[in-house]
Amino acid sequence: MTQSRRLMGRSSWEFQGMGFADGGASALFAALDLIRVELLLFAGFWFVIGAIDELALDAAWLVLRLTGKAQTPRLFEPLSPQLAAPIALFVPTWREARVIGPMVRHTLAAWPHAQLRVYVGVYRNDPETARAVRLAAAGDTRVRLVVNGRNGPTTKGDCLNAIFRAMRRDEEAERFRFRAVILQDAEDMVHPQGLSLIDRGLDTADFVQLPVRPEPQARSTWIAGHYTDEFTEAHAREMVVRDRLQAGIPAAGVGCAFDRNALDRLVLARDGQAGGEPFTPDAMTEDYELGMTIGRANRNGPGRGGRFLRVRAADGSLIATRSPFPHRLDAAVRQKARWLQGIAFDGWDRLGWSMHPAELWMRMRDRRGPLVAVVLAVAYMVLLLSLVLAVAQWAGWHQQAPLPPVIVWMLVITTIAFVWRALVRFAMVSHEYGVLEGVTAVLRIPLANIIAIIAARRALFRYIGTLFGKPAQWEKTEHDYHPSEVKP
Known part of the structure; x- marks a missing residue:
């Protein structure tokens, strides 16, 4: 926070000599710069934690694969058509x-x-x-x-x-x-x-x-x-x-x-x-x-x-x-x-x-969905703010302050982690559905994030409703075809 205040103070001082017509606008951009830094700290911290979590799971899976404990066996002989019991x-x-x-x-x-x-x-x-x-x-x-x-x-x-x-x-x-x-x-x-x-x-x-x-x-x-x-x-x-x-x-x-x-x-x-x-x-x-x-x-x-x-x-x-x-x-x-x-x-x-x-590890992974949605929403807010500030800088209205080193390192780590996650997803989806689907899987990541954000908001309000006595109801998805009707 101290670093952010220094950044805000520096930005406001630099605005004085820019000849910008509205000093209030200068203060606004400085405030947006401060907000961007704070949101980057929040999102970057949780992205790093998430990256460590995913890398730990990847490491466990790779060890199991290399030791032969995570291989997918193949049945070369048919299973018995008789059940042990009804x-x-x-x-x-x-x-x-x-x-x-x-x-x-x-x-x-x-x-x-x-x-x-x-x-x-x-x-x-x-x-x-x-x-x-x-x-x-x-x-x-x-x-x-x-x-x-x-x-x-x-x-x-x-x-x-x-x-x-x-x-x-x-x-x-x-x-x-x-x-x-x-x-x-x-x-x-x-x-x-x-x-x-x-x-x-x-x-x-x-x-x-x-x-x-x-x-x-x-x-x-x-x-x-x-x-x-x-x-x-x-x-x-x-x-x-x-x-x-x-x-x-x-x-x-x-x-x-x-x-x-x-x-x-x-x-x-x-x-x-x-x-x-x-x-x-x-x-x-x-x-x-x-x-x-x-x-x-x-x-x-x-x-x-x-x-x-x-x-x-x-x-x-x-x-x-x-x-x-x-x-x-x-x-x-x-x-x-x-x-x-x-x-x-x-x-x-x-x-x-x-x-x-x-x-404990797996239950924390199961229940991280709402937190992940919040972090993703913050990350998209950071992107929007960065775009606004970039336009302001291009127009000569504001000079963005350098990011603190800790945020720079967070961005480097999370970028590498994202590339790794995209490669893992590409490899696994390609193996099951083909290379074209694997490439599309990487392109679908932003859409999946948006769906997760909207769903988390809905889930939170529905859960709050149950706390106040609203009865649970089966929200069924409508289906208009069955896979057996589709010709291979």
């Missing part, structure tokens, strides 16, 4: 008549396992989706339509609990017990070997998560495309590191499976009695909380924790859930605001913290 697939829906039919048909064809049962949850005031489910099932006895007795939309957690109750009624009536519960969304496209891989993963874990592979959309190269960049980097790097460090694995809500016994233990620990429902009805990201809670049980109790399974099939395809993400700005903002609210704000309240080093 598995239930939950698909919660709200106004998904356009995509639920193709999703159900594709899932039944890709996963022909007789021990699979698909539970599709619909609301009583959404008959179109219910009709689409019945038509898609075409008499297949593995499909169960579950009608929520409440009008929708409530929350995703409430819809999942309605499905859970229906599953438990089937267990009691038919005198058997499912091994696990898998979550998918109505717009998802499963991999043919995904179910068998999940079944095998449950042999050693209470929760398994497959990668999510966003589908590129020609109509939305930029907005929908930025999801491919973020998920590719997260599910090829961060999730792999979390798995190897035995930190909590956050459930993505799709392509994830929970052991039935682990769900019962979770309900017992939370409610003090058996027979309850595992999904938090007023949570924005009930899947994230469930995955993290089961991972914590591994550290504090009898559970086996979670695993992230990144595996390729014999044909080289990633065994993952393929999904189309929002292609409009408003929809992307709503979705990311829900994630930010659920993970950063609600997650802090509901899950707390952990003193285990790896777990």
Whole structure:
């Protein structure tokens, strides 16, 4: 601050001999110069901290790669078509008549396992989706339509609990017990070997998560495309590191499976009695909380924790859930605001913290979203101020003072860090989607930042609303096509 005052004093003194007509304008530019320096200090500090954090994760990933602990294995022999025990697939829906039919048909064809049962949850005031489910099932006895007795939309957690109750009624009536519960969304496209891989993963874990592979959309190269960049980097790097460090694995809500016994233990620990429902009805990201809670049980109790399974099939395809993400700005903002609210704000309240080093590190990364948005907003303000001051200097109205050395070094470090991050993103996206998509991924970084800033503001105000009693509501993204309908 002292340095900034000296800069402001110097700028004001220098203005006296410039012949500028309005001394007030001179003071204004000097004040803008001061503000720019202060904002640079704030943004630069947090950018350096973020760069250290990302470089630490990169270093961990590289060490794991070099030691062979982070390689993506390939299945050259087909997985068993038989499941160890029955598995239930939950698909919660709200106004998904356009995509639920193709999703159900594709899932039944890709996963022909007789021990699979698909539970599709619909609301009583959404008959179109219910009709689409019945038509898609075409008499297949593995499909169960579950009608929520409440009008929708409530929350995703409430819809999942309605499905859970229906599953438990089937267990009691038919005198058997499912091994696990898998979550998918109505717009998802499963991999043919995904179910068998999940079944095998449950042999050693209470929760398994497959990668999510966003589908590129020609109509939305930029907005929908930025999801491919973020998920590719997260599910090829961060999730792999979390798995190897035995930190909590956050459930993505799709392509994830929970052991039935682990769900019962979770309900017992939370409610003090058996027979309850595992999904938090007023949570924005009930899947994230469930995955993290089961991972914590591994550290504090009898559970086996979670695993992230990144595996390729014999044909080289990633065994993952393929999904189309929002292609409009408003929809992307709503979705990311829900994630930010659920993970950063609600997650802090509901899950707390952990003193285990790896777990603490990853929870801090999970909850940094709002802070990152603030820092990015400040950085863009600095760019705007720098542009204004550059114009003033070009016009001869103001002479910018030299930046303090500490800020210069911050700018050097963050510039190098940004170039490195862009190279990492380019490499990972190119590996999965091709070089052209990798180049576009770098160009999409500013847009991703803008979406994050807007979403953080929305998430904050929504969270404040819940503190004053505003009920949670499922803000669904509208989908107008299913990936199985797109010809390769």
